[in-house]
Amino acid sequence: MSTPASNTVTPQSDTGNEVTRQGRLQQVVIATVTGLVIILAAFWIARSQGMGELGDGGVNSHLLPKVGEPAPEFMTLYATGDNEVFRLSELKGQPVWLNFWGSWCPPCRAEMPELQAAWEQLEPRGLVMIGASMKEDPKDSVAYAERVGATYPITVDPNYLTAVANPEAFPDLFETASTWQIRNFPTHVFIDRDGIVRAVVIEQMDTETAIAHGEMILGEEPSVDVKH
DSSP: OOOOOOOOOOOOOOOHHHHHHHHHHHHHHHHHHHHHHHHHHHHHHHHHHTTTGGSSSSGGGGSOOOTTTTTTOOOEEBBSSSOOOGGGGGGGGGGGEEEEEEEEEEEHHHHHHHHHHHHHHHGGOEEEEEEEEESSSSSHHHHHHHHHOOOSOOEGGGGGHHHHOTTTTSSGGGHHHOOOOOOSSEEEEEEHHHHEEEEEEOSSHHHHHHHHHHHHHHHOOOOOOOOO
């Protein structure tokens, strides 16, 4: 007569249970660290591409020219390399659209073809548009503008002037860096013929919206509603 098989389960030793717990703990730690590394890497990449400079105004809005007030003087050089001076005050009597941008800024790059299309319609009607490049070598700004077919004038970041101009030769140019504190990109400032700021837009624009703002400072009825 055969002996029945035993149904008794031999319990794991305390040592085996401890090894299992340690293994699971290590997996959790590895997964957590990996997740943190991915998040930090994504954050670093975003900042390196200029995303840290974007925003809807917020704490930086007080640094911008105020709608309804005269635009402060803006002085710099055109990014042609000819040391040609740009002075906003010399354009009084003409509607001016200042676009603060950088080729490192993804929304700035995305909107540039739209801005070019708007400018091609507005420039023959008397509007002056300036692409004020910021936080980069003006050669990089010009190269990018040419690559995407933007033909409106590009100027040098006032904070970059020491790299391209002699402060003693252009002493008044360096005042702009303290009067125009641009922290959000892109930033669009629309100034009427009297030198009064009529609108400040701190976001990417499409052609239709840009034309509407341009028509406003041209003294024409905007084709779409605009935010003042």
